[in-house]
Amino acid sequence: MVPDDVVSLFENDTALNLLLASIDQNPVKIKLKGLSGSADAINLLAVSKKTNRPILVILHDKEEANLLINDLFNLNYKGSYSLFPTSYKTPYQFDLIDNANILQRSETLNHIMNTKNHIVLTYPEALVEKVLNKRSLIQNTFKASVGESVDVEFLSELFITYGFEGTDFVYEPGQFALRGGIVDVYSYSSAFPYRLELFGNEIESIRQFDPESQLSRERVKEAMIMPNTQTRMLKEERISLLNYLPVNALIWIKDLRETEDIIARGFEKATHSFEEILKISNESKVIDSPELLFETPDTFTASIKNRTVIEFGKRSFLKTSIEIDFATKPQPSFNKNFELLAESLGQLQHEDFKILIFSDSDKQLERLVTIFEELNVGLHFIGIVAGLQAGFISENLKIACFTDHQIFDRIHRTNQKPKFNKKKALSLKELKSLHTGDYVVHIDHGIARFAGLDKISRNGNQQEVIRLVYRDDDLLYVSIHALHKISKYAGQEGTPPLTNKLGSKEWE
Structure with missing residues (x-):
């Protein structure tokens, strides 16, 4: 299921x-x-x-x-x-x-x-x-649609009027970047920024992209550009949600x-x-x-x-x-006592309850199957790869929903969207000032040595990349579009840092 x-x-x-x-x-x-x-x-x-x-x-x-x-x-x-x-x-x-x-x-x-x-x-x-x-919200929201004509200079002035900041790459709400016929803007109306591709003055395509990887997510027909309504237009009428x-x-x-x-x-x-x-x-x-x-x-x-x-x-x-x-009751606590768990589920099975066990992991469900087989209790349940906050038993429908994190006494963790902050991300200007051998930090892979810029072929196109050297001379090529993931290393002067091993868990 x-x-x-x-x-x-x-x-x-x-x-x-x-x-x-x-x-x-x-x-x-x-x-x-x-x-x-x-x-x-x-x-x-x-x-x-x-x-x-x-x-x-x-x-x-x-x-x-x-x-x-x-x-x-x-x-x-x-x-x-x-x-x-x-x-x-x-x-x-x-x-x-x-x-x-x-x-x-x-x-x-x-x-x-x-x-x-x-x-x-x-x-x-x-x-x-x-x-x-x-x-006021409608009046201060700009809609850009595919096929419309728009002037890049007008967009730039509009974004500045909205209080947006011009940057090399956008990775935070309230930023925009202009690169020839490409306009990136992170509106306050969407979880992901927009990339407008222009042919002359015509909007040829609009995509939403991941601010972390800078890679496209999906094509859309229109982009709703909205300023920060909480700190701007403070004199406009406010109403209840x-x-x-x-x-x-x-x-x-x-x-x-x-x-x-x-x-x-x-x-x-x-x-x-x-x-x-x-x-x-x-x-x-x-x-x-x-x-x-x-x-x-x-x-x-x-x-x-x-x-x-x-x-x-x-x-x-x-x-x-x-x-x-609704006549539901909470999932009982078993304190990792699997004999007690098997006894409780066995009773529910005997009363013709449908038993569902929810888990984020296939392996946890397989582990439960093995445990019940070892206990030789003849239990049958439907495993669902999905985490739920808490289990319950529905008396009306004769359905028991149990969660593995409660069975194994683990903390239930939520899937939070990442937040993108400026932190100490490099700008193009700072990148040009780096020298070969300077230490930098990649947010995902840790400390490395900067080894200059290079060009590689990807899908038939030439792409500019940053070359980073890790321990044992392992190389990592970072797209120029992911520049915001790299920052200058800031440590004790006169003491060179140890570079991390690429692919290891030590940076985590």
Whole structure:
């Protein structure tokens, strides 16, 4: 069985079908009970698939949101979903903003406007910050399409107006690079930068590419170029994230009271920061007041009043129209006691439960097969190569979903997208100043000696590369497009460093 088939196993659950029928009675307040482990992720996907409506999921915190996103990814969900994080820890401290988080927020707004069944996963701290209104966002978004005519000088001026930085290669949101008829730009509306190839003034093709390898990922017909909306256009009207969502959006919330409390504390923090700035500026109002930029508990409560809200945590606070029990219970703890595990699974098998075991690794599933064979217990299970946050047992459907990391008492790790930072990456100017024998550091392979530039033939084309020498004179050729992966070695003066062995694990 593949991950794609898992959700379909739960589509006949009477609790799920009751939920789907209740959702049609817009607007309605629903309380869900008995969702253990990753049962919430599976039923969330089933609802998304069946209703084709946008969904906002409000979790306790960012960690819980990332775990749920990881479940969606591992279940091979092919729909559109994203994390909506907070921009900064301290209100009004724009110098402490995380560029990667700004990218995720802007990307989410772009998805909401252009995808009718997008799933947004967030947490209370992120909801405290209001977002740029739709009208201003559309007015400040430039769309480049294949076949259109565009002037490179105009693009350059536009990017500078947006506050973008001109670089040799783009690897971080808010950067652009011009190389003849090629325009690279890392918009705040997309997880990957765009590469526009021009023939004269006509856009011949648009591709998205990996900022780490600089290699193309896929062709697209258009590129949406959006500036950093969090630090620019501060005088434009800000609105709640919920106001971006269509009226038919479903609001899933883990703990309403906790969400309101955290929003209240966030607004108090913003008010305090605002008052401190006023003191420093001699009561000169250099920034907008908190109520224009930040959510309050009252405005949040008002924004969900006429919407369908589904409370799926341990506590509920709304006057609900209906309460639905999914009757799942958590995967038991075995503390690596395989005899106890076999006994528990044997009992489930005897009661005609379908047993699914989830693991990131084929080898772990094979290991379990070997263990059960050695115990000679005649157990049969369906192995699924996909990691889930936590296992559960569905009494309604007689399905037991166990995870190997819980069986083996291992930490469950999420699949996080890499973040690209400037760090100490070389520029073309710095590359030209290097001398043969200078020590450099490659982010993936470690310390090496610079051995000059070379040209190699790849797929019939000449490509300029950087030659690096590792221990035992092993050579590594690095594409000039991956220049950002190399930095100058900074160590104790007068003491040459030891170069790393290429292909070994010592640099890891």
